[in-house]
Amino acid sequence: MPAYKAPLRDIRFVMDDLLGFSDHYKLLNTSTEIDAETQLAIIEEAAKFSENVISPLNPIGDQIGCTWSADGVTTPPGFKEAYQQYCEGGWPSLAMPESFGGQGLPESMNIIVSELVCSACVAWSGYPGLRDGAIKTLLSHGSESLKETFLPNLVSGQWTGTMCLTESHCGTDLGQLKTKAVPSSDNEYKLSGTKIFISCGDHDMAENIVHIVLARLPDSPAGSAGISLFAVPKFIVNTDGSLGARNGVNCGSIEHKMGIHGFVTCVMNFDGATGYLIGQPNKGLQAMFTFMNSARLTTALQGLVHSEVAYQGAVPYAQERLAMRSLSGPKNPDGPADPIIVHPDVRRLLLTIKSFAEGFRAFSYYVAQQLDLSEHAKSDESKAQAKQLLALLTPICKGFMTELGCEAAHHGVQVFGGHGYIREWGMEQNQRDSRISTLYEGTTGIQALDLIGRKVLGSKGALLTNFSAIIFEFCQSLQDNQSMQEFTQPLSESTTEWLTLAKTVGQSAASDPEEIGAASVDFLMFSGYTILAYFWARMAKVSFEKLEAGCEDKDLYLSKVNTARFYFQRILPRTATLKLTIESGAASLMEMPSEQF
Amino acid sequence: MPAYKAPLRDIRFVMDDLLGFSDHYKLLNTSTEIDAETQLAIIEEAAKFSENVISPLNPIGDQIGCTWSADGVTTPPGFKEAYQQYCEGGWPSLAMPESFGGQGLPESMNIIVSELVCSACVAWSGYPGLRDGAIKTLLSHGSESLKETFLPNLVSGQWTGTMCLTESHCGTDLGQLKTKAVPSSDNEYKLSGTKIFISCGDHDMAENIVHIVLARLPDSPAGSAGISLFAVPKFIVNTDGSLGARNGVNCGSIEHKMGIHGFVTCVMNFDGATGYLIGQPNKGLQAMFTFMNSARLTTALQGLVHSEVAYQGAVPYAQERLAMRSLSGPKNPDGPADPIIVHPDVRRLLLTIKSFAEGFRAFSYYVAQQLDLSEHAKSDESKAQAKQLLALLTPICKGFMTELGCEAAHHGVQVFGGHGYIREWGMEQNQRDSRISTLYEGTTGIQALDLIGRKVLGSKGALLTNFSAIIFEFCQSLQDNQSMQEFTQPLSESTTEWLTLAKTVGQSAASDPEEIGAASVDFLMFSGYTILAYFWARMAKVSFEKLEAGCEDKDLYLSKVNTARFYFQRILPRTATLKLTIESGAASLMEMPSEQF
Structure with missing residues (x-):
């Protein structure tokens, strides 16, 4: 197993040369200035931590994995200690709001830290990562009292969080879920049911775990209109903030998975567990989507x-x-x-x-x-x-x-x-x-339906037109640049084709809604290849400029130009097939009756 | 884990409707007639054995895997007993020559049995499968004495075999191998060296293992011209055929692999192990290729x-x-x-x-x-x-x-x-x-070089022209068949393109040999998609005929037509991209110096 080496030079290429992070931060309303020095300090520290502390855990996590007992889940050796160091370094609160003890940095800095930690050990990176959903749910929809109770310790990383959505019979289609929440006393509910695939559902890395749980109130409407959201802590939090009794939520078993063995996936049993309503009754699903x-x-x-x-x-x-x-x-x-x-x-x-x-x-x-x-x-x-x-x-x-x-x-x-x-x-x-x-x-299929159904057709093409305008503007700005023609011409053609295909699908969907699903994943991939071509063209442009200006690090910029050429000649042509399969329509998928499979 | 169900109906579709096995067997010189009844009896028995005996071993093999000890390798529970049943059923000798106790059936019957057993548990199927190389090597190149000593027990399955080729520093490039063979007494050599990735190198399923080993004689030429082939048994075979002393070949360790955990992969140490020369000195590599x-x-x-x-x-x-x-x-x-x-x-x-x-x-x-x-x-x-x-x-x-x-x-x-x-x-x-x-x-890369370099360009296109003539003949024979046009037209176009691409690569390779490697895998995949289109068109044709004739099993034949349509509309278009990437040539792959990676 090779030790992970943070690709700082390439990260800086993207931050400085390509996307101008420093100029970008001037467009934001943030309390602290994030100058180039600060950016560099953060990524260099995150690089050291990822290389030295996290990367060695990667093979251990895979080979030893997590172990279950009735007392709880034990993470692989070293995971807990690394998490402690991570919290002590202040990493959990980097992009969290200052009002709850966070450092208020923008998401774009946090994502680089996430990339580094996740590259070093994807299994380990899930534990701090899973807090995010819990924190953002509470921030957006929780009462002041819930925020005060849970957020400071979640933000600091002292507690972790989960999102408890899936049940054995439903994942994508959450409208089917059955977990129940019954009002007990003021502001309290008792939750009963079983959730599966709960990442970080139980572990030994933090002293408390805040589960964000989707459940049904009594007499709630059927389907997705009857789902509410609750906070269910592993340990009840006393009014003075100390930890009280163990709540009625337990990890019944853990999954044996193909990979990410160090990242625990739990079956969680709720047996009359105390929970607190987040937001409005029956509006849980919308809250999740925000x-x-x-x-x-x-x-x-x-x-x-x-x-x-x-x-x-x-x-x-x-x-x-x-x-x-x-x-x-x-x-x-x-x-x-x-x-x-x-x-x-x-x-x-x-x-x-x-x-x-x-x-x-x-x-x-x-x-x-x-x-x-x-x-x-x-x-x-x-x-x-x-x-x-x-x-x-x-x-x-x-x-x-x-x-x-x-x-x-x-x-x-x-x-x-x-x-x-x-x-x-x-x-x-x-x-x-x-x-x-x-x-x-x-899943990819769900992303693809979201893209073509909700985003592209749902906006009557407006979202797509807006973004393609950015690409066309880029291409037009370079129309006199001879060395960029090998990139801008195919990019422009691919973008035009992208718009045409969206129209084609929209038109055929008007008479047969199955055309949307039939085109969906191929359309998503076509979109991706076109967008990646845009970024490779931009990387080529900035590299040409650097080389013409007589930069240092010539190899880096030459390598970018060469890789851009490779992308345009060997990867972007995948759109040729996708165009044909999208245009082939739904018939070849839908004509065969289920029993002929 | 779903239990495996042998797809006998589809197998019979291919044997009977598509490829006419019974007529095919009339073209062969075989000692026994293989009529439809015999064919059916064999595949039905193999189906039962695969479903009932082998399939249950599949999850066990994966979860328990093989274990190493200094005394040898232990296979997963049940593997050994299933192998005994397999031998008792006469399966190992099905397609083996009658002169050494085999049943002399053609390879096309054996391959169906292999498909069934392998589908039920790919890890288990490797053990009997690995004998094949040893048997074929001895048959083609061994002396009469070696054949008599080793073949009867290999053919019956009582002993198994291995192919010991790879060493830690070379797999594909066997010319680099270092294992030595020194003459000791009449017809005997002493082999020393370490081989890795030896499938079935040691196990508890058979009483002896015959290793076919590539090694170098003293003063042999460098590279692949200096490699000879030896038979090295785990136990020395006495002149009366009984098993004698343990030979100096041992399994030093086993690999931890991504999958096929039940199929052992060994490091094999040869410490002055007794071996017998197979064929001519320094002609070992050619012998392997036959x-x-x-x-x-x-x-x-x-x-x-x-x-x-x-x-x-x-x-x-x-x-x-x-x-x-x-x-x-x-x-x-x-x-x-x-x-x-x-x-x-x-x-x-x-x-x-x-x-x-x-x-x-x-x-x-x-x-x-x-x-x-x-x-x-x-x-x-x-x-x-x-x-x-x-x-x-x-x-x-x-x-x-x-x-x-x-x-x-x-x-x-x-x-x-x-x-x-x-x-x-x-x-x-x-x-x-x-x-x-x-x-x-x-690897796929090696197959691709073999295809385009040795087979297509090496035959100056003759091999490709011969096979494409079969496809064109099929398409022409259906030129008046309206319902087949949706298949024969794109098939014919794809085949024409296939020939054109071969010429294109040949021409550009004349000035730059790197063009061969640059096109190789994409050309292999283009070839595959075109050939699969040929078989799907043939399957559609025979299904139309069956449906027109008012057959039973209508769903089967309708499903074939629908799947053929899917293939032509959704899979064959992949050739559009491959054409573009093949035509893009070697430059985008070769221009970047190694240090820019």
Whole structure:
């Protein structure tokens, strides 16, 4: 297993050269100034922590995993101690509101820290990550009393949180859920039912766990209109803030999973557990959706993470492993064979991974900037604009990046040949860990329906037109730039095609609603490839400028131009197939009766 | 984990309706007649054995795996007993030569048995499977004395075999290997060295293991011209055939792998182990290649197997799991939601898997028929023709089918949502088990170089022209068949494009040999999609004929036509992208210097 090395140079390329983080922060209303020095200090500290404290836990977490007993779940050796260090370093509160003890930094800084920690050990990173949903739910919908009771310790990381949604018979379709909440005394309810797939449902890393639980009140309407939201702590919090009695919520068992073994997944039994209503009765589901964008973005990051881990593993191996001679003559004539990085197909795999990892970094940091703007922009207009972009980009970011993160992890194994299949090199763990990313926080199919149904057709194309205008403007601004034509021409064509396809689907959906689902995932992927082309074109542009200006780090900028070329010649052409399959319509999917399967 | 159910109806569709096994067998010189009744008896017995004896071992093999001790490797509970039953049933000798106690059945019958056993438990199926290489090596290159000593017990399955090729520093590039063989007495050598990744290197299922080992004689030429082949038994065989002393070959450790945990992978230490030369000195590597076709075909089968397992798992789940309503109105109005098989994107996943599984069955049985003909055809001309087809089709079969087998296994997990990621349903095991298939027996990259370099360009296009003539003839014979035009037109176009791309690559390779590697895998995949289109068109044709003739089993034939349509509209368009990436050439892969990665 290779030790993780934080890719600080590439992160700074995106922050400084590509997305101008310092200028971006001037557009925000924040209490503290976030200058270049502060940014650098944060990412360098996070890099050290990730490399030195978290990365060593990655193989341990996988091989030992979590263990269940009736007394609770034990996390892998070292997880708890690392979490303590993480809290002592103030990391949990980085992007949390100052009113509850947070440091108030924007989401775009936090996401870089998340990338680093998650790349070092995706299983470990879930524990602090899961607090986010609980905190944001309480912030947006909790009463003042609930906020005061729970938020300070959640923000500091002293307590962690969960989101208890799924039941064995329903995940996506939460309208079917059965867990009950019965009023008991003033402001208190008793919850009964069983939730499954509860990440961090129980563990030994924090002294209390605040579960945010979806349940039904007595006589509530059927379906999703009858779901309410509750806070259910593992230990009851006394009025003086101390921890009181153990509440009636227990981990009944834990799941045996393909990967992320260090990240516990629990069956949680609620037996008359005391809970507190969050927000209005029967409005629980809507409350959940308000912060979905940031949760999905965090999951989307895993596409970047698994690509980065695959790349960091595969490149040194390809540079060192000697096998066969280059077809164009020996490249290592004094050795017994050439390093496999000379072989074109090995390069195809490596460049595919590289174009994903670096492209995703650009894409996800850009989306994080929109999160910043949506919350902290100085004008309401800017906020609204950012929210529109977020609405469109979030499902693409989640669905597209995680699908390709799985592909990158697969290629990472492939570069190693048979060695990729054994534990030693960490590549098979990366592939197993990656596999969950297209499933949780909404499967790719769900992201795709959200994109084409709610966002594209739901806005009558407006969201798509807005974003494509940004791309067209970029292309037009470069129409006299000869060296950029190899990028701007295909980018412009792909964007035009994207708009056309959206119209095509919209028109055919008017007569057959199944056309929406039939086109959905291919449309999401088409969108992703076009957007990634936009970011690769922007990266090429800024690299050309740096090279012309006679920069240092020439290799970095040359590598960006080369990778952009690879992306446009070898990856963007995937849209040719997607156009054909989208246009083929719903018939080939829908005509076969269920019993013929 | 769903119990495996042998897909006998679909197997008979391919044997009877599509490929006419009974007529095919009349073309062979075999001692016994293999009539329809015999065929059915064999596959029905193999089905029972696979379902009842082997399938229950699949989760056990995964969860318990193999254990190492200094005394040897212990296989998972039940593996040994099942192997004994397998031998008692006469399965190991089915397609083995009668001169050594085999039953002399053709490879095309054996491959169906392999499919069934392998689908039931891929880890278990490796143990009898690995004998094949040892037996074929001895048959083709061993002395009469070696054959008499080793073959009868290998053929009966009483002993198993291995192929000891890989060393830690070389797998693909065997010219680098270092294991030494020093002559000791008459016909005997002492072997020393360490081999890794030795499948079935040690285990408790058979009383002796015959290792076929590549090693270097003293003063042999460097590289692949200095490699010889030896038989090294675990126990020395006395002249009376009884087992003698333990030989100096031991399993030093076993690998921790992503999947196929029940299939042991050993580090084998040779410490002056007694070995016997097979064939000529320094001709070991050539000897190994003679039976590569059948070994690669067996591995190719795993693409079929993992698709079939994914399909058998995912379809019932999709038919039973209730979530959301169909966009075109409730399909299960009395239930709380519709089964997810009503949703277009779930159907896209299922139909993708189905089109692979059934397409691969047709493709691989067809290739097995060519194996039959290459060995047993009545005329030398037919043998030569079959050998030419095999040379072209084998790397495609191995590379293409295993790549898409991995894809199918991935989709199998996806259909289950989060449930796919946990052990219970067997889908994550199927994906882990599938991952080795593109790595061993030559990675996809190696298959692709073999295809485009040795087979296509090496024959100056002749092999490709021969096979494409078969496809064109099929299309031309149907030019007046209106209902077949939706298949024959795109098939014909794709085949024409296939030939054009081969020429394009050949021409650009003349000035830059890197163009071969740059195009290789995409060309292999293009070839595979075109060939699968040929088989789906043939399946559609025979199904139309059956339906017109007023057959029973209408659902089967309708399902074939629907799946063929899906394949042509949703899968074959992948060639559009591959054409573009092949034509993009080597520059985008080769221009970046190694240090810029």
